[in-house]
Amino acid sequence: MATAKKKLVKWEPTDIKEEMLKKYPPKVARKRAKQIMINEALENETPEITANVRTIPGIITMRGCTYAGCKGVILGPTRDIVNITHGPIGCGFYSWLTRRNQTDASGEGDENYMPYCFSTDMEDKDIIFGGEKKLAAAIQEAYDLFHPKAIAIFATCPVGLIGDDIHAVAKQMKEKFGDCNVFGFSCEGYKGVSQSAGHHIANNQIFKHVVGENDEEKPGEYRINLLGEYNIGGDGFEIDRILKLCGITNIATFSGNSTYDQFASAHKADLNCVMCHRSINYVADMLETKFGIPWIKVNFIGAESTAKSLRKIGTYFGDKSFIEKIEAVIAAEMPEIEAVVADVRTRTEGKTAMMFVGGSRAHHYQDLFSEMGMKTLSAGYEFAHRDDYEGRHVIPNLKVDADSRNIEEITVEADDTRYAPRKTEAELAALEEGGLKFKEYEGLIPDMDKGSLIIDDCNQYEAEKLVEILKPDIFCAGIKEKYSIQKLGVPMKQLHSYDSGGPYAGFKGAINFYKEIDRLTNSKVWSYMKAPWQESPELSATYVWE
């Protein structure tokens, strides 16, 4: 493959972009051109990246739907809510345990409905005559069987079309039961342009129906909420371990390893830490407006990032002994990590990666790769908005299009009795002065190299082209992309559900990830693509028995 190697040197980002667009019909190419950005280069047709726009029909996309974002991503990791999918059986079936959200329900009396799939299993008669009666009966049956704290209802595509009023049914059942909170999510798959709309719908309803329901005081000196962490492969467990070591109380994780009561008590925290900016940044804003809790952006992916995030929390609370404790935890954890990095780096230094994953993961995981001496050639989000690429300063300029307009925005005001600013204006200003940024996320673009390709809503065709041209040592995306990339002889790591691995967050998680990437990029299997007779098919010798 001498020619391919020669090409590798020659390929300029503009050529790569052109090659990726070449095969599209002109209209499609024009649209995609705006979603593919060469970082910091002047050749870009638009100064900004186009994001959160419709997927082109017929282009094999990596995206899912609003229901997937709502029920699958946000409410999926919550263990003690009975989640009923109102619709035909498929949607409920496919979102049944498939995201590897782990939960620890080992406590006495703990409820755990995550291994259950509840569905109204709508049939044609329900579509014709309406499904409200069946939904009410299903809620009643769930209540009679389990007596849960809460029952949530998720609308699928046909429910919106036939006009079933799931919210009215929920309200009626909630009033009937008295001791069970029932609420619904209008998360029909066709709403919005990606899963992102579903996150929004989920978070808004949780905020409206659950957050603030429990006013009991929570113990703990340094109380935070962790927003946008879904405990895939046990990430949340590792973060909780570290927080505990530092003496930080995590009131609620939205929504990995979470319970109803944690959501209900979220307003008792003193700081909100946002992991996945995309899926939940607006909840942080709402918690601040309504209850006075400030928020900071954190990242527990990567050992350095974890340490940095812990220090941010330390700075916020400001107590000297607390800060010392955090430093002690970091100091205790780091030697093991450094030892693993030192070993792994001998095999990963200089290797290259690409990643096209959901919301913030395509950004966060670059830290882990850089800790291993690996460079990210190209990255992008599956369902981001422009602020995830360019930073929050673009939010006021974002155009609200027809698809976004369908997603409910809730307006929040300061709570009459429970609004309590955690820091005075002066204190916040002093902290800002000292370098702690509130309400800030700078996005993916500033963190990527000049000339790297940033691609929004990358699809299967473009992914293949990128892999063929740039031959990365590892490619990260989801299960749908996994095997087509691997057929090309390039290892593929799932960063949505992690294949079988994890946790990758925090300190222990970083070690797991270094080892996993070492395994993947240095596996012997990638050298077996050709059989000996394919490597050198010429017959040059005459055998003695001829």
Add this chain to the structure above:
Amino acid sequence: MLLRHTPNEVAERKALTINPAKTCQPVGAMYAALGVHGCLPHSHGSQGCCAYHRSMLTRHYKEPVSAGTSSFTEGASVFGGQANLVQALDNMFTVYEPEVVAVHTTCLSETIGDDLPQITDKATKDGKVPEGKHVIYANTPSYVGTHVTGFSNMVKGMVKLAESTGVKNGKVNVIPGWVEPADMEEIKRLSALVGVDITMFPDTSGVLNGPLSGKYSMFPEGGTTVKELKSTGDAIGTLALGEWCSADAARLLDTQHKVPCKVLDMPFGLKATDRFVDALRIIAGVNVPEEVSRERGQLVDMISDMHQYFYHKKVALAGDPDQVIALTEFLVSIDMCPVHIVTGTQSKKVKARLEELTADVPFKVNIAAKGDMFLLHQWIKNEPVDLIIGNTYAKYIARDEDIPLVRFGFPIIDRVGHQYFPTVGYKGGLRLLEIILGRLLDRTDRDAPEESFELVY
């Protein structure tokens, strides 16, 4: 206890399905479409359906599964999906260059009433379907039937490509139903061994068990070709394996092209395989060669050798109708006792057939069609079994109740092998017995007190 909330007491549920033993039509249509060479499945609806179906099939087969989607947003849901589908066809034929696009609907496009024949006609007239390329389609509303129905509907869609010249070509059509790529390969091997020239459709062997070679092709070598599909109208007959997966397509071929058909059970186990081989023999007028009888004899031999471990063992079974029927017959034929049988398909016919097959089982037999895995679990709590046979999701019951599990059916997303090792035919029967026996004896070994821990079985 993972399923700690499942009570022993069985209360009737009219509205709530818990832990379904089925899923929806489109995933079946997508799987069937992959069995046509050069075919790109297309999901006409919102993105999530396509993403979910591709993910589930990918997890089950550990292979790339490509498919397009019409990517409906609210506008399309209100104004109809014609523009989306026409644009999708244009894009797909331009970018991916498939031979065939197999469109299936979703509950969304069905509810708004999109007319697939009309839209594909329009796309063809507008020049969006290149000369010599094909669009086939199936109506697969998710609120009717199950994934099995979807499979059946897409196979019916394939029959639309059939042509008849009036001259029979001497071949036999075999519709294998929703079985694994390895099973399809085994059916071809067995038919060749019997000496019958068959056209099998769909055929996912070669498509969903491809090699790793450093090359990726969206359309691998395998699959039934369009040419072969066209020729099915000239076949001397059709064998449809499985009433629920295959019979409709076979009957359509009979009605449209006068190709006589016979509907058989899926050839799982001794008796169903016997009937399949015998049918092949009769339809093609050949003698069954000694080699096939020898394979059969080996299966009978293993049944007799290992009979002591099978006799009157209680089994709980969950799966698709065609598979569950054939498996039940097989289990009964080796003197095992299926005592709880659940399929997600609503059907009196399935229930009646299962009752007939288990009439002589000397225990009370519970049968639900349709039922769910929550009910199956409750039955197991009340009447424990020695073995569970079901898909991956049955592992939660197996762990909670500490019962050995044989993974069978769809989806199997936590083990491999089903893509490569057949369970149909006599060879497949041997493999099924090997797996069942392995699970039962592993349990015996695990539980045996030291004084009776045996080396020899």
